[in-house]
Amino acid sequence: MKKRILSAIVGTAVLGFAAGTASAATLDDVKSKDSLQCGVSQGLPGFSNPDQDGNWSGLDVDFCRAVAAAIFGDASKVKFTPLSAKERFTALQSGDVDILSRNTTWTMSRDTALGLNFSVVNYYDGQGFMVRKDLGVNSALELSGASICTNTGTTTELNVADYFRANNMEYELVAFEKADEVVAAYDAGRCDVYTTDQSGLYAQRLKLTDPAAHVVLPEIISKEPLGPVVRQGDDQWLNIIKWTHFAMLNAEELGVTQANVDEMKNSDNPSIKRLLGTEGEFGGAIGLSNDWAYNVIKEIGNYGESFDRNVGPDTPLAISRGVNAQWNDGGLQYGPPIR
Amino acid sequence: MALQDVSQDVGQPKVALFNDPKVRGWVYQVVLLVVIVYLVVVGVQNMFANLAAQNIASGFGFIGRNAGFAISQSLLEYNQAESSYGKVYIVGLLNTISIAFIGILLATVLGFLIGIARLSHNFIVRGVATVYVEIFRNIPLLLHIFIWYFGVLRLLPHPRNSGDLGWLGLLNNRGWFAPKPLPQELFFITAIAFIVGIVVTIFISRWSRQRQAKTGQQFPVFWTGMGLILGLPVLVFLVTGLPLEFDYPVAGGFRPSGGMTVIPEFIAMLLALSTYTAAFIAEIVRAGIMAVNKGQTEASHALGLRHGPTLRLVIIPQAMRVIIPPLTSQYLNLTKNSSLAVAIAYPDLVSVFAGTALNQTGQAVEILGMTMLTYLGLSLLTAAFMNWYNAKMALVER
Numbered sequence: 001m002k003k004r005i006l007s008a009i010v011g012t013a014v015l016g017f018a019a020g021t022a023s024a025a026t027l028d029d030v031k032s033k034d035s036l037q038c039g040v041s042q043g044l045p046g047f048s049n050p051d052q053d054g055n056w057s058g059l060d061v062d063f064c065r066a067v068a069a070a071i072f073g074d075a076s077k078v079k080f081t082p083l084s085a086k087e088r089f090t091a092l093q094s095g096d097v098d099i100l101s102r103n104t105t106w107t108m109s110r111d112t113a114l115g116l117n118f119s120v121v122n123y124y125d126g127q128g129f130m131v132r133k134d135l136g137v138n139s140a141l142e143l144s145g146a147s148i149c150t151n152t153g154t155t156t157e158l159n160v161a162d163y164f165r166a167n168n169m170e171y172e173l174v175a176f177e178k179a180d181e182v183v184a185a186y187d188a189g190r191c192d193v194y195t196t197d198q199s200g201l202y203a204q205r206l207k208l209t210d211p212a213a214h215v216v217l218p219e220i221i222s223k224e225p226l227g228p229v230v231r232q233g234d235d236q237w238l239n240i241i242k243w244t245h246f247a248m249l250n251a252e253e254l255g256v257t258q259a260n261v262d263e264m265k266n267s268d269n270p271s272i273k274r275l276l277g278t279e280g281e282f283g284g285a286i287g288l289s290n291d292w293a294y295n296v297i298k299e300i301g302n303y304g305e306s307f308d309r310n311v312g313p314d315t316p317l318a319i320s321r322g323v324n325a326q327w328n329d330g331g332l333q334y335g336p337p338i339r
Numbered sequence: 340m341a342l343q344d345v346s347q348d349v350g351q352p353k354v355a356l357f358n359d360p361k362v363r364g365w366v367y368q369v370v371l372l373v374v375i376v377y378l379v380v381v382g383v384q385n386m387f388a389n390l391a392a393q394n395i396a397s398g399f400g401f402i403g404r405n406a407g408f409a410i411s412q413s414l415l416e417y418n419q420a421e422s423s424y425g426k427v428y429i430v431g432l433l434n435t436i437s438i439a440f441i442g443i444l445l446a447t448v449l450g451f452l453i454g455i456a457r458l459s460h461n462f463i464v465r466g467v468a469t470v471y472v473e474i475f476r477n478i479p480l481l482l483h484i485f486i487w488y489f490g491v492l493r494l495l496p497h498p499r500n501s502g503d504l505g506w507l508g509l510l511n512n513r514g515w516f517a518p519k520p521l522p523q524e525l526f527f528i529t530a531i532a533f534i535v536g537i538v539v540t541i542f543i544s545r546w547s548r549q550r551q552a553k554t555g556q557q558f559p560v561f562w563t564g565m566g567l568i569l570g571l572p573v574l575v576f577l578v579t580g581l582p583l584e585f586d587y588p589v590a591g592g593f594r595p596s597g598g599m600t601v602i603p604e605f606i607a608m609l610l611a612l613s614t615y616t617a618a619f620i621a622e623i624v625r626a627g628i629m630a631v632n633k634g635q636t637e638a639s640h641a642l643g644l645r646h647g648p649t650l651r652l653v654i655i656p657q658a659m660r661v662i663i664p665p666l667t668s669q670y671l672n673l674t675k676n677s678s679l680a681v682a683i684a685y686p687d688l689v690s691v692f693a694g695t696a697l698n699q700t701g702q703a704v705e706i707l708g709m710t711m712l713t714y715l716g717l718s719l720l721t722a723a724f725m726n727w728y729n730a731k732m733a734l735v736e737r
């Protein structure tokens with residue numbers, strides 16, 4: 001806490017005296033550092049989670065690795081900064097991280113008043129509720145009077161307020177700064193309900209003493225489009241982020257996978273040729289080499305592969321593609337064409 | 340040769356204004372002030388220019404906007420549907436002040452008891468006090484807070500089988516649900532009786548001090564005072580027909596309804612802050628008492644004063660002079676440490692204002708600025724009060 005206030009003060013002071021921090025090209029910065037600084041969560045299984053050896057994995061982590069692969073042709077050139085919900089935007093604004101890839105909901109105020117830009121949605125989510133099975137509650141509408149644990153500095157607090165007000169229900173909100181304390185307090189019985197993004201509930205449930213004793217209620221009370229965020233004023237950087245995601249989506253749609261990407265280089269399909277850089281000069285247009293997308297697929301795989309590996313049905317989170325399926329598969333993920 | 344008086348010759352030395360140390364001193368001060376003001380102004384201007392350049396919102400317009408989130412403890416009427424960020428600030432500030440104020444009272448009482456116990460002639464009492472000080476002083480405060488919080492949570496039962504405290508209400512892991520006093524129409528008479536009791540006691544104690552100084556006769560001020568301050572209101576309360584009712588909490592639902600709630604976060608925070616700070620206060624008290632020369636005790640005994648009056652009239656007043664200054668910094672520490680509350684979801688100023696509100700609005704500069712000034716203000720007020728008290732206790736040279 002003290003450290004954070006200090007850094008905020010130093011940040012403010014620097015902001016005060018640094019003459020006009022020109023929105024320098026983030027790409028040049030990253031290249032000269034020879035690594036990408038990526039802001040992630042402090043540990044959310046499936047999205048950004050460190051193992052015992054400090055190796056990060058997850059959907060949001062994969063995304064940063066993909067950006068590093070696009071820039072350097074080497075997915076390992078990423079350094080991760082774990083951030084609480086409360087710290088994340090300041091860390092991005094002050095330049096501590098080059099990109100924030102941390103289950104962050106795209107909202108209008110965050111996109112406009114903070115000097116930040118949301119780029120794409122790499123996971124469509126919504127807020128849900130988790131309760132103990134033995135509470136015998138089957139619907140969120142039965143929760144009037146409940147105590148609810150959640151994280152401060154999230155969209156969650158406001159959604160709960162809206163939902164309970166709209167349904168004329170009472171509640172007590174207990175808001176912690178760190179996700180681990182939310183889990184501990186909920187586990188210790190301080191609250192009847194744990195609320196956050198539904199994906200987050202599935203992830204955090206794994207940390208409870210007895211995960212099987214808890215259920216996620218069916219109601220989804222909000223739209224939580226989660227995606228990577230960058231600073232305003234650097235269009236080239238924004239483009240790199242957007243097109244890294246779109247390249248992974250297009251690869252899935254075109255059937256290009258980590259395993260067959262080398263073979264696919266010989267494909268006659270013009271869309272695949274443009275994607276993998278055997279035709280056209282698309283990499284140059286965003287300041288990267290022409291095989292940028294090839295490197296992304298080669299090192300990380302396409303969107304579907306990353307999804308399945310981190311949160312899909314065969315992982316402990318066991319989340320189905322649902323709205324995150326490709327557009328031609330009934331979902332919302334839609335990669336604009338590379339041409 | 341007679342001694343000559345040279346003093347007239349010296350007169351005022353004629354020096355250039357530039358070399359006059361007084362003038363010079365002033366010039367330096369003014370130059371320094373101008374430089375500081377300039378740096379601050381340029382810094383602030385530059386900061387706002389940079390914020391604007393980065394498209395980050397700034398200004399204080401957010402204060403009046405609707406906050407829209409709930410707060411688990413509020414001493415004022417707080418309504419998430421209507422209350423503004425300004426209200427959030429006030430609610431957070433009151434929560435900080437209440438935890439700090441009660442924490443200081445508890446820490447002081449506990450600290451004095453343990454500090455005196457550290458000097459006890461009884462081996463066991465002394466040992467226990469020493470162990471207490473060493474344990475509490477040497478574990479980081481944040482750990483204390485977590486231990487108390489999760490300890491308290493695990494010890495307390497689920498609301499479905501709340502502990503029944505009889506007329507004290509219900510206790511479970513959602514907090515202590517105490518009966519809420521509802522003063523009836525005639526209750527104000529009891530309140531007046533209480534105030535009258537205090538005022539009269541003050542007069543009596545003045546009068547008795549003067550009389551004792553003149554005649555040496557003593558007056559039982561303590562017992563008279565107790566009678567006036569406690570006995571009188573109770574009597575009035577009975578005579579006016581018990582004009583106070585209680586709203587008792589009733590078990591049921593997710594948590595008991597009715598009454599008033601003391602949330603577990605408050606209890607844990609209060610216990611952690613006061614037990615931790617008490618360890619430091621105990622050491623200060625011990626040092627203060629030990630700083631009073633043994634000769635004072637002996638002299639007092641030689642004058643025929645017994646042990647109690649010696650402690651009360653000779654030792655403590657002198658020890659207080661040593662105790663108060665470091666005690667003040669402990670009070671300031673406790674107030675500032677209360678900002679750790681955010682770790683266990685106690686809604687203090689840092690948690691709801693410099694936390695949630697900051698995140699919701701993104702206006703870090705304004706909100707952190709206000710928060711810093713607030714802590715500064717609280718600290719200065721505490722220090723001012725303690726300085727006044729210190730001056731009152733200071734040695735009066737006769």
Ligand SMILES: N[C@@H](CCC(=O)N[C@@H](CS)C(=O)NCC(=O)O)C(=O)O
Binds near residue numbers: 041151155156226
């Ligand atoms: N998507 C929401 C909530 C994000 C959030 O912070 N969720 C929590 C609970 S799932 C979390 O990520 N905790 C992990 C951590 O703090 O490291 C937002 O952007 O405000």
